[in-house]
Amino acid sequence: MEAFVSTEDEPDEVVDAELVPGDSHLPVIRHQTPLVPDADPDAWLPPEAAQDVADGIAQATRDAYELHFTQFAKWCAMEGRRHLPAAGDSVTAYVSHLTRTPREKTGKPYSPSTLDSVIAAIRTVHRDRKLPVPETKGARQVVTGYRERLALAKDAASRPNKASPAKRDVLRRAVRTLDRTTLAGRRDAALMLLGHACATRGGELVHLDIESLTPDDEGRGFTARLYRRKLKKWQDVGVFYDEDEELCPVRATYDLIDALELEGHTTGPLFLRMDRWGYLAPPMQREGKTIGDPTGRMTAEAASDIVERAMARAGQPGRWRSHSLRRGFVNSAREAGVDIVDIGRHGGWADGSKALIGYIEEADAFSDSNPLAQINEAERRKRGAHDQH
Known part of the structure; x- marks a missing residue:
């Protein structure tokens, strides 16, 4: 990596030293073997x-x-x-x-x-x-x-510095703080709801383009084509219309696309940065140099800021980042009884992922799969049978 500190072309360090009396009994070494062998002439890269x-x-x-x-x-x-x-x-x-x-x-x-x-x-x-x-x-x-x-x-x-999970009830409180009649409000709602529905990492979410979405032929929603960065492969994720319109990722995303079209933005990044006045993809500079994606694409850090601000307005304690959407999806899916294999494949986790297993264990802490819950249920059945006699 060229950006790392290099020792090449640097002057030799000067260190303090002192002369000490020689030892005439030490042997004189006339032919020393090099400590470092000659380099392989082919061991280089353009x-x-x-x-x-x-x-x-x-x-x-x-x-x-x-x-x-x-x-x-x-x-x-x-x-x-x-x-x-x-x-x-x-x-x-x-x-x-x-x-x-x-x-x-x-x-x-x-x-x-x-x-x-x-x-x-x-x-x-x-x-x-x-x-x-x-x-x-x-x-x-x-x-x-x-x-x-x-x-x-x-x-x-x-303790691991984990993002708090944005489950459906938490997500509902967050999106209710948004003014979804504005372009910024529509963007923020679509970002949170689609990120939750697709169980995305922040970088995967902001990488989406308008062209990444393909409507379902049967009108059930759309397919989002995502690049799963950990797996290094593309995935087509089916996103359904939600029974709860307030939490529907499909409606929220289409609302955003309609608003972007009115601004003349019909292709390219789905999630664009905006300034405080609502202007899309404003140029950014630092110390006189242009920074930021020239297309106006948001960064993963900006996506986290959106989630954090919405949760703060909703009065939700916790550590909120864009990854909260991914973790919240796992919790919501487990509460609905979805199998871990289906959760993993939908969210782009590798089979046997330790991270996913950790999320599942947290989600199942007070579920029926908890051994204590099963012990209590067995005790209730025994008492019921005893009372009948």
Whole structure:
């Protein structure tokens, strides 16, 4: 990854040193074997191939890894350690340092999952540079002990930072805060309802185009063609008209498309950014440079902002992100008695997905599948039979 800190073309570090008396008993080595063998002349990639490799990693992951490794390199410079290739003990010492250092922006401890990501970033950079990957067993043991200390201290950093699930009743309260006579209100309603119906990740949702939707021949709804980013494949998701018009993703989406057509937008991104005055796809600049998708397509972060604002207006406590729609779909489907296999295939989870199983376990906490619920039901039946006698 070209964005990572490089040691190429950098001057040699100057370190303090002192002369010490020589030892005449030490042997003189006249012919030393090189520590690093000659490089394979074919072990290189042209720039376009290197970019193709980088494109195979999600942008969010690349950004996180770049940040993690840059910070590691800075720490190594301050400590007088080598960052490329890094020694295993350097990685261990750095991770240990992070467990005792609050995050600069929040002042809160690093989460164990973030430290796992730091270790992965360091290993990835070494692999990408074809350097020996440092031993990270010690660093991982540091994370294991750190996770347990946080858990025993009941620190919030020990718990996964999950988005709250936007179930149907919660979703209803959120969309009721929207003015669906406005373009912004129609966009926000369609985004939340369609995201819930398709169980999308934020990046999948904002990637939808108007052309991604194909009306059903029998008038039952439409098919949304989604690119499932984790599975790296396309999926056609059937979206039905909802019995509850207020929560209907099909009606909400068609309302948005009609409003966009009046603005002259008939192809391209379904979900567009707007400014405070309701203008579509306004140009954005930062420090004199144009930023943002030139087509006006919203970002996944902007989609999360929409969900968060709607939930705040509805007075819903919790951590609300665009991923809340995906998690809420699982809860809603389980409450309706949908099988886990059907939920997984509709939402683009791989068979046996640990993430989906975790969502199901949460959704089933107070369902009839809970062993305690079944024990209670068996006890009620026994008491009923006893009373009859």
